[in-house]
Amino acid sequence: MSASAQGYVAAELARGGYQNVHDLLSQACATHPQRTAFSCGDDHLTYAELGSRADAFARYLRYHAGLQPGDRLALQLPNCLQYPIAVFGALKAGLVIVNTNPQYTAAEARHQFHDSGAKAILVLDRLLPLVRAVQADTELQQIILTSVDDLQQPIYESQEDGTLRFMQALRLGEQRSPVQREAGLDRLALLQYTGGTTGVSKGAMLTHRNLLANVLQTIELFDQPGLLEPEKDVRIAPLPLYHIMAFATNCLSSVGMGLHTVFIRDGRNLDETIGAMQRHPFSLLSGINTLFVGLMNHPEFRRIDFSHLKWATSGGAPLNSEVGRRWQALTGAPIREGFGLTEASPVVATGTQLSPYREGYIGQALIETELRTVDDEGNDVPPETPGELWLRGPQVMQGYWQRPDETAKVLTPDGWLKTGDIALLDADGFVKIVDRKKDMILVSGFNVFPNEIEDVLMQHPSVRECVAVGVPDARKGEAVKVFVSLKDDTVDERALLEHCRQYLTGYKMPSFLELRDELPKTAVGKLLRRQLRDEASAAAS
Template sequence: MEKIWLKEYPPGIPAEIDLNEFSSLKDILEKSCARYAERPAYSNLGMTLRYRDVERLSRDFGAFLQRQGLQKGDRIALMMPNLLQYVVAVFGVLRVGMVVVNVNPLYTPRELEHQLIDSGATAIVIAENFAHTLQEVIAKTPLKTVVMTQLGDLLPMPKRLLVNFAIKYVKKLVPAWHIPGTISFRAALKAGSGQALTDTPLGHDDLAFLQYTGGTTGVAKGAMLTHGNLVANLQQASAWLYPFLRLGEEVVITALPLYHIFSLTANCLTFMKLGGENILITNPRDLPGLVKELSKIRFTIITGVNTLFNGLLHVPGFAQLDFSTLKVSLGGGMAVQRAVAENWRQVTGMPLIEAYGLTETSPAVCINPLTLVDYNGSIGLPLPSTDVAILDDENRKRGIGEDQTGELCVRGPQVMYGYWNRPEETAKVMTDDGYLRTGDIAYVDKLGYIRIVDRKKDMILVSGFNVYPNEVEDVVARHPGVREVAAVGVPDEKSGEAVKIVVVKKDPALTADALIAHCREHLTGYKLPRRVEFRSELPKSNVGKILRRLLRDG
């Protein structure tokens, strides 16, 4: 498709990026740490790491991993909320050419077991709060090294002891666990500090992340994101931001979890490249606490999903914050709603800029111009060096205009290498000429803005997280009182969409509460059904396929 959107680019934004400026994420990190050495880089729980601290601590952690006998290409799982330890670990892993496997710390044992086995991770860094989950499955996994961290491990004394004591014994947020042979995070850093770091040459083709996303079969798949993929997306994001920001001076609020691709790239990595400071929010569900934290900070950037922005707008005291330094409010992960965007602008004086991406695209594909004044209902313009195509059901390319609707497909240097050990699944989403099928139905308007109109896949989007119906259905179907089940997404004011299950009973005494309790044992919170409906039968096609569309409409 002709790149008509280039005419809508704000001044100073190039049509193409220089992909060869950096050889790897390691290259970007080391240059940023040298350039911004004395600048604050990441702050959390009242503690700030400067860029020189990030360089030193990640070097120590990388040396520790090498000392354990781990090699380039080995997979290292990270399972923790937003903490300074995550930053140290992720950069330590990347600097020695190993592969980060991000794990949602709220996963159930079933979900964790699948991801560890599928990725082949041989080491994990995990917050002690979630060790009880790992304990249940570790014997079935390839793990050989377990690094355990407490939330306050990188805080100075005596605050470190006070925070760790309060988390464990006052708030009782650490269930009992027993995993022999674990190594504390602080001990790992100490062990690495006395060791030389063996330099590991890295290039664009080297794997950086296995970022897991749901699958149409209900099995989570690891999107293989290379150093080249992430370098490309950082170059694209930087090009979009450069004309509006000041290098080495921005302060970004990082409330979304870093294990999510949006926060990982848009916050942790992009603002590392730009020399900014990430304010890491460990518990974003505590919105009053978040507002209190925001009141202390002269922040310039905030990213989030629609539900976070909507939630903040309803917290007493938020409207009274000082927004005079705010430059960019970026919404992604799910659609930004017009009412939320308009309310946000009224309260903060700044537009809520919508962007669009996928795990498989590292993630950014489109973003609205930062010069946007009012909400426009689009997901924005394709980023530099990004091609899009609109394909109909026969794979024919469509043109410009609302009557040219089809599946949005993306081609660019940020598109994943493929799914880990799943060539058949990779083939399903890639076209012969290198486009990734997004599963979203869209059209390109006359100015080049992309507008999403529907979703081709049955995926449910809950507060920016993908929920795949087959995974929920598989869990529900295990209940002995269930004969048949279908899961669909239904509109929800708080989360955008919520999971609804429609069930045909085998046991007449089965209740909705019993099903939800069963699901809670096997599914993390955002995947849990919020609505349960019982029917005598499910609508099906003439070949027996459940017609989820009729269940959504009903």
Template structure:
């Protein structure tokens, strides 16, 4: 770990974006109200005790129950001999056990290691070994993966849960369907494994020993997707996440100017809680505001997702471009009542204009695009929540956040010039876990995090991403940004989704290739090329077009250009 507390004093930045702020949003955050996420959690559970905090498959868990059940997990962990700062892995989809476990770990002063449940044994082994996690909580559907790495990692305790563990009587039916009908639980054998219900039972007879947690202590190791090499753990402190929660809180408030705010907000939590976007925007924001998060275990099961949307009036919907696009092509989704929808927050990948415009037309609620990374807890910029028009920009730096656009030598470029987007603020990570070398590569001497994304800022302080630095395509000396090509191709009514990459070309060095999933089965290569001739200058036009039935995506739904290139 690199100690970034000793970084040089912050050089002043001309914050031209402040003139574009909503009227209620401060330039700088006041001091944090809480010293730890556990303190925030306990205060919310007391204040909103009788409200529902999380709902899964029709079963709700109140804030009072969240406090009780998470306290059992915290006491159980302490009884296993774990101390403050020890790492505990959580390998679950969006089920009630996830937040119960995560908040239990935090209350015990330990560090949460979020694990993607769909990891291969190789990926899991790396993350457990790198983090040094000694305990893992895992859904039985993925216990077979844990079994394969047990002897190669520091794991000493495995706690296995089932889909139905916290669903009451309904849980027995759910487990039967998952195991016997859908056959979603591969055979596993871990003799020393403890059942989740047994961990709760053990914790119920124990007292949680108070742990002093300070804002600078690490709360989460949030592993990056590994798209720039080996997966690294972004060390996020309690202060990082509390700051981002506060930053998002004042931004969220601006969405209700001139509107009647519901007594209790309902969030749709379709993005996985192990992902930083849902962790902060759903779980932490929901917790801080006394809201109810409707947990979706598998957002790819669109009929089930739409079925949940029919049951609850959703006020806040964080999502990705691919999810919005998929939903709009679902006939049942098109019939829903969207009158309760007050804020749709798009992040994780660029929101495409055709998707945003169709979404507004269909639902009446615009997509507010924001931007961030695991390393920034995650939100760094956002568009104003009262903007009806889609800007195509990632918005303004949020409170207490500085944004600089810099060249390869670390110098600020002129306003409007393209360079690397660099972020500085209280939400920026403490560094990569045990990787001072990698931390040094991304942190500047004056405390900015180099995102690896290329963009420019306009005179109003709005920033536009033109692409990942490494994804840029060089055609005969001209820069081509895949996002631009994709946005144009996606405008064609016959295209469902697409992805652009650079391929080797003996004449131009590189050429643009576009992978297309058809919405109209009659769409031809000639149709796509004709559309591009109208909308793109010659060197940006795709030379090669390949039709696919689907595009490779991460488990969050982000299209993986890297896999298409390979």
């Protein structure tokens, strides 16, 4: 989509009277209240039910929990119907959402809770021990517990001291007077944590304007007769909502478009995903390379009815071209690849059913999104020439939470965001990602930063030096490989991996570990990461 229509987002915000992300839900409730908004397993919520419960949660947060606009609420949940209830309720009350991976270790969760200053958390009840372990190092005061099947089999009384059950919070909220939604497009709405080249997790500050802009930019892609049919279209959504892509597309944009979205509790559970695809006449599917490979290898895949499928969307990790070709041959529908990043709310460029398809390219920029490719001095490079991709648009973050120095490294004074990705732009604005300027490893759509893994390994007393790199992986896109030199021979690969397992979330775990007597270095003693990455990639190929 051409980026030439400057002023489009501002005009749409004014036309719709948007002042809060919650307005997406208000409009959906007014337009199609009895349409199913979200379903998960055997349970579902209509838009009217979602609106009512989100309103009750907003009342609880303000009147019972005593939280004020600007306070942060952490969510540490798998995909479930409680997620959109909490999101739209908290945003209506003026709170700031902090999405947190439920697979985090205590160290990872402690950093995010402490850094964000979250005062309350809605967490899956089985994760309470983790929250308890880090609470003293945070500002967490309110702990709200929920179970996966809370809406089907509600629990109102908590057996844990100092906690409240989610269903009781809704019950308490229902007894209070309505909360007027907090207006202000430039109010902070979301702290979405991402990594940095140093491995330090930073909170990208996304406002209501940023998130709404990206929703409106995405909706504009489908502004063609018959392309999107809100009263008919069903989206299968396996990706986790704590990931920015799924949060923005499968939660916010789905409501903005009036879709019925089917959450998969655990996208790694292919049986669950296949079951949902067999039960629902779905027309849209969002996933990543890993998911598409797994689905096509599932024995039940060929029994799915794909006659309603318009297209699948791939994002969060590069799509393998052979995977895309095989998918279309088996289903008759294409996979359209998109590109985005946390700092851009997140969608930047994508293809649609109407876009010309170019293998290896990820489509064109969303409306009112400017792209440029530059050299190391920030000078524009010619079309089809590799350069660092910079972007500018209304979806670009305000900066990193309490990190002005880090913000200054990626945001220019005139609003350009430096992505750190090496890309090609052709004369028609199609984008091709060539490589990453950073050393980040992308595992199943999740950012993994080498320094974080190396820091963990270096805590082992037997490790002398180590380097972590990404290697091609047909299922995950990339996998982590570490090269290690030891001080002594008292440990082996298995012991080192067990050490990593104590400190790293599953997707950050090394898939390969190679012991070497010495690691290659420059003349001044700097470890040659690129040489090791090239060796590992060649071996993987």
